[in-house]
Amino acid sequence: METATMLPEVTAAGVIIKAVLILAVIAAIAGFGTYIERKVLAFMQRRLGPQHVGPFGLLQLAADGIKLFTKEDIIPQHANKIIFAVAPVITAATAFIALAAVPVFPDFTIPLLDIYVPSIASDVNVGILFVLGMMAAGLYGPLLAGMAQANKWGIIGSARTAIQFLSYEVVTGLSILAPIMMVGSLSFVDFNNYQADGTWIVVYQPVAFVLFLIAGYAETNRTPFDLLEHEAEIVSGYVTEYSGMRWGLFFIGEYANMITIGVIASIVFLGGYNDFWIFPGWLMIIAKIAFSFFFMLWVRAAWPHIRPDQLMWLCWKVLMPLAVVNVVITGIVMMIVG
């Protein structure tokens, strides 16, 4: 929070308001995301999706919330009770902490109170590093959850968490390294300003963009790499023994992470919140994040799961070498051009 004072007019009140805003809005969007996901998947399979609770099934979200809150909170007999209880909190908390260093909404000033609310809760100058590190720390949620619940499916789920998250952390880091080299900064604001002339980084770094998306899907546990809780193989993986709101916390965390990946992809590769043609910046960033979210659902409807061994093959034999080659070529080109 000290670093937030780098911008002169940011006050503690503004940062707190921003933090509450992020928590409230992202938690609501994360819940709303489950509704969107069910609707979009249903439409892509020519079904109707939820539609009986409220207009167009919009209140399904409330019904699910009531169900999750009132469900019995079961802790298995042989589980490690403390770790079992803490694990979902780790997932949700790391997901929201990662959002602290991400510019989510445009900055604005509350009119009467004259409080400036910044676009980033905390503009740390190593923003990307902080976000990636926080998302990597999120791996402890599924890992501890699976190991604490005394269930073989949970153990398999947590083992898969370890290999999948750790492996794809490498690809995320290496793929995003090339844009970092180009911009020469780890701050999201610098990334945004770098693309202010209208040329998106994805034009220079298409390979890095694709690699980052693939790795991002693996780290948010989205469908082509949805191996942590793959129902067809390992009942529910690391959430097998969870019920009620503890289970719900995992999903709020997962959806918050999906939004974070969307934000990073939008800012680092897709031009950030710069104005585009006649569209203002805030609309552009929301449109980009929304499309990124939609693309995750689209991919889930279109593509099948892959096996764990294929996942490892893809990571270490294809994506990691590609990312390294991309970094090397970027370096050489930068040396020649710049």
Added chain:
Amino acid sequence: MSLEQFKNRNVGTQNYVKLDLDHTPTSGWCQFKQVVKRTFKPELFVGLWVTLREMINALFRGKMHTTQYPFEKLPISPRYRAIHDMLRLLESGHYRCIGCGLCEKICIANCITMETRYDENQRKEVSEYTINFGRCIFCGYCAEVCPELAIVHGQRYETASEQRASFSLFEDMLTPIDQLNLQQEYQGFGAVSPNADENIKKTPLAY
């Protein structure tokens, strides 16, 4: 809905596409070529396009596949064997049943019970008729054996009820007299064939 539609068992479009599978790669170079080909073939995008096309079809071209069951129902075959109907004569409105008892005799589940008596005109009259739907296996023998096409199978397949008796009395199954003009002939088991008129011959009385 005509019968022919239900008789066609070939449900698909019949436009089968045969998979054009390549040969298994023999050498390392062939494997490499296969990997390159698979990498740069836009098959993943074909998958994306198919799902998007289906979404557009469902949302904007009215090809949503869901039947919202309690509110809308799919048509069923006229040969469907659900809860029985007792039909009436169209001319007089009297029930067709002549009390012959064949359905009771042939019922292999022993679920039909009927009692008859002679009325004042010395005609058989049905005084008691019930079907125990807890036992009925909906085999259709009663409809087949009925010489008058009086007992037939209807289309009421939603048979959840608090009491069996809400279906099984003669009056419940009988066509309501005010809906006689809506009475449908049964097309199924035991019904008169469409070309029945051509098959009628004079009874040979030569002996």
